[in-house]
Amino acid sequence: MTSRSSSFGGTLLGLRFAETGGAAAIDHLDATSISVLLPWPAWLCRDDGQLCLSAALAIADETSTFGMASWDKQLRPGVSVSLSGERTTSSSSSAAIEAGETITFASRLSKGGASLAWIDLEVLRGDELLITGRHLKFQPSGLPPGWSIISHPLCRPALYKAMEIAEQKGLTPFGERLPSSDEAIAALPPLPPAGTLRMDVLGMAEQSSSSTEVAESSSPSSSSSFSTTFEVGLTRQHGNPGASLHGGCASMLLEEAASAGYRAASGASAAPAVQRMHVNLLGAIPVPGLGKPPKPILVSSNVNVADRRAHAVLQRAPPPSAHAAPAVEADVWW
Numbered sequence: 001m002t003s004r005s006s007s008f009g010g011t012l013l014g015l016r017f018a019e020t021g022g023a024a025a026i027d028h029l030d031a032t033s034i035s036v037l038l039p040w041p042a043w044l045c046r047d048d049g050q051l052c053l054s055a056a057l058a059i060a061d062e063t064s065t066f067g068m069a070s071w072d073k074q075l076r077p078g079v080s081v082s083l084s085g086e087r088t089t090s091s092s093s094s095a096a097i098e099a100g101e102t103i104t105f106a107s108r109l110s111k112g113g114a115s116l117a118w119i120d121l122e123v124l125r126g127d128e129l130l131i132t133g134r135h136l137k138f139q140p141s142g143l144p145p146g147w148s149i150i151s152h153p154l155c156r157p158a159l160y161k162a163m164e165i166a167e168q169k170g171l172t173p174f175g176e177r178l179p180s181s182d183e184a185i186a187a188l189p190p191l192p193p194a195g196t197l198r199m200d201v202l203g204m205a206e207q208s209s210s211s212t213e214v215a216e217s218s219s220p221s222s223s224s225s226f227s228t229t230f231e232v233g234l235t236r237q238h239g240n241p242g243a244s245l246h247g248g249c250a251s252m253l254l255e256e257a258a259s260a261g262y263r264a265a266s267g268a269s270a271a272p273a274v275q276r277m278h279v280n281l282l283g284a285i286p287v288p289g290l291g292k293p294p295k296p297i298l299v300s301s302n303v304n305v306a307d308r309r310a311h312a313v314l315q316r317a318p319p320p321s322a323h324a325a326p327a328v329e330a331d332v333w334w
Contacts, residue, residue: 006236006290008246009062012201013055014041014191026066027104034067035106042099042194043201049096050087050273051103051123054255056131057085057277058248060121062240064107064135068117071109078117078137080247084278085121085133094128099194101125107135115139198256202249203238204230204299209264226265226303230257231317233294239287245297245327250314251279253299254330258310261303262334276333283327285316297327308334 009015015038016022028035044055061083069077097103106122121133192201209228232238232253240246259271288295301312313326 007239007241008058008237008249009240011189011237012041012191013059013062013248014038015059015062029067029070032071032109033107034063034070035104036063036066037102037104038063039100040097040103041191043192043196043198045097045099045194046273047270048273051097051130052255053085053087053131053274053277054248054251056103056105056123057083057121057133057251057279058246059103060085060105060107060123060133061135061246061248061251063105064119064121065137067107067109068112068119068137071112072117072139074139076139078139079284080281081116081136081138082278082280083133083135083247083251084276085123085131086276087131087273088129094125094130097125103130112139198252199230199260202253202256203233203235203294204253204256205232206260207231207298209261211265226261226305227300228257228261228264228303229298229300230260232297232299234285234287234297235294236287236290236292243287243289245285245287247279247281247328250281250328251277251330254279254301254312254314254328255332257299257301258303258312258330258332261301261310262305265303265305272334274332274334277330279328279330281328285314285327301332 010020010022014022015024017024017026023039025037026034027037038059040051044052046052061080065077065080069075072078102125104122104124104126106124108120110118110120112118115138117137117139119135119137121131121135122129123131123133207229209226211226230253234245236243238245238249255274255277259274262271263269285297286295296317297314298317299312299314301310303310310332312330312332314328315326
């Protein structure tokens with residue numbers, strides 16, 4: 001479904017398989033683990049050669065969901081609750097990540113139950129471990145009513161047959177018509193070329209920015225805190241196959257906002273590679289259907305360069321109130 005839909009994974013992360021003209025491949029799949037091979041997209045390469053943490057988490061978000069849909073007793077992919085990742089010590093000094101270089105995204109089910117599933121993540125180049133992480137999923141959500149009944153083992157032969165027919169006709173549980181494999185190949189948009197600004201690809205436009213001197217409670221000195229806010233026009237390409245904001249896309253939006261704040265606060269031409277990131281996905285945001293007008297959201301960050309960290313939030317625009325809870329929030333460390 002990812003390969004044939006107009007979702008974030010297929011159109012911008014390169015998660016398309018051979019049958020739809022892509023180069024992603026499942027290298028291994030068993031009862032508790034999966035590994036997916038993917039040529040690293042050129043537009044995600046950093047100038048310093050480091051692997052982009054939020055982009056790696058975005059891809060791992062989706063590849064671990066591939067596995068979850070087969071590991072779960074009711075075949076539920078679940079919805080993301082949190083994503084976290086950390087760069088390994090060796091990855092900062094390793095050779096540069098080149099466009100098209102094969103990266104392995106390995107996921108292993110650590111614990112899964114009726115409601116929650118914990119998935120351990122690893123991102124590797126050959127045998128070199130670059131990133132480790134964790135993906136927490138809530139299993140009961142994200143599927144049509146009655147799924148627990150029709151996915152029962154006694155019903156699965158009929159379910160598989162119905163899914164096969166639906167796939168042939170391009171139907172999904174979410175009301176979106178999928179193109180056939182041949183149509184998907186013909187309509188396959190090229191990934192953004194190397195050097196393309198990520199903010200342009202993600203549709204980010206700066207709305208406001210400000211700097212504040214914040215007194216530290218443990219020191220008489222003060223440190224600079226820089227806040228910046230962006231508006232993003234959500235389209236179908238920002239979404240997952242279920243037509244809500246892709247958790248990995250949200251992670252990338254939040255890192256971009258934090259990095260923009262770092263550049264503005266420090267005067268640096270580029271922010272350093274993020275070393276650690278934790279993302280809480282607190283609420284779903286629907287994305288517009290194909291051909292529908294973009295839907296605005298706000299992404300803002302507060303950066304403290306002295307502490308080399310930021311807090312970023314994503315919420316609907318305009319916010320319903322000053323105290324409205326964010327839909328997604330992240331802590332970022334450089």
